[in-house]
Amino acid sequence: xxxxxGRGDFDMKKIVIAFAFCMAAPAFxxxxxxxxxxxxxxxxxxTPCGDEAEAMQVKPMPMTGLGGDLTxxxxxxxxxxxxxxxxxxxxxxxxxxxxxxxxxxxxxDKKNTSFVAGHSHEQWVYRRGSVQSxxxxxxxxxxxxxx
Numbered sequence: 001x002x003x004x005x006g007r008g009d010f011d012m013k014k015i016v017i018a019f020a021f022c023m024a025a026p027a028f029x030x031x032x033x034x035x036x037x038x039x040x041x042x043x044x045x046x047t048p049c050g051d052e053a054e055a056m057q058v059k060p061m062p063m064t065g066l067g068g069d070l071t072x073x074x075x076x077x078x079x080x081x082x083x084x085x086x087x088x089x090x091x092x093x094x095x096x097x098x099x100x101x102x103x104x105x106x107x108x109d110k111k112n113t114s115f116v117a118g119h120s121h122e123q124w125v126y127r128r129g130s131v132q133s134x135x136x137x138x139x140x141x142x143x144x145x146x147x
Contacts, residue, residue, distance in 0.1 A: 032058045092136065096143045098122075101136060108136070 034056055035049035036042060043049055070078065083096050087104035096104070101124070108124035115121070122138040136146040 030058050032056050092143060092146060094143055094145065098138060098141055098143075101143055109133075 031046075032055075033045050033048050033053040034042065035045065035053045045053075048055075079095060083093060083100045086093050086096070087100050090104055092101050092104050105126060109127045110125040112123040112125070113120065119140055120138075124136040124138070126134045126136070128134060134147060137144050
């Protein structure tokens with residue numbers, strides 16, 4: 001993956017977002033190479049991009065370390081990415097949308113819906129064979145809890 005930025009002018013938001021997506025990587029440091037391109041731009045690469053490439057050690061940062069540095073839109077993008085990874089693993093997490101939960105666990109066996117003070121509340125019931133049913137609770141389309 002390469003990120004190109006202007007002459008000496010680093011777009012830190014893009015770099016922070018790129019590193020945020022590395023959160024799923026192992027917790028050890030990885031080498032990233034910083035290179036000056038012939039047109040004067042700077043490139044970052046996983047492989048050396050010339051003899052003048054400067055090796056940099058980068059450690060993935062936990063979400064808590066990035067919280068104050070990201071805009072609400074960037075936080076939502078990272079959260080959405082984490083939810084997609086969880087859904088692929090068949091896991092659910094508070095804050096997931098109904099669609100993300102459906103991708104993770106499939107359609108519920110039963111839905112109970114109510115509207116209180118302008119807010120929608122849904123309980124999704126999953127029957128898991130001989131095991132006790134599992135209940136997921138949503139408010140305004142977002143997962144708030146489950147048992």
